[in-house]
């Protein structure tokens with residue numbers, strides 16, 4: 001089992017992977033329609049929207065929660081490097 005490098009979601013079967021391709025390191029939610037991985041900004045926007053929807057936070061609070069989650073994920077390491 002792998003975890004998505006961009007959102008941390010566990011990927012248990014092919015349907016969880018981008019393009020149903022188990023050799024990918026990111027999940028279907030972190031892929032664009034063409035199968036490439038979302039950019040930092042795109043991932044941040046979709047994670048922020050997800051947090052607003054699931055936790056009912058205001059935009060600013062949801063965005064900072066999204067950033068603190070992304071900080072722990074390997075895909076965005078370079079975005080947080082100083």
Ligand SMILES: [Zn+2]
Pocket residue numbers: 004005006007008009026027028029030
């Ligand atoms: Zn993902």
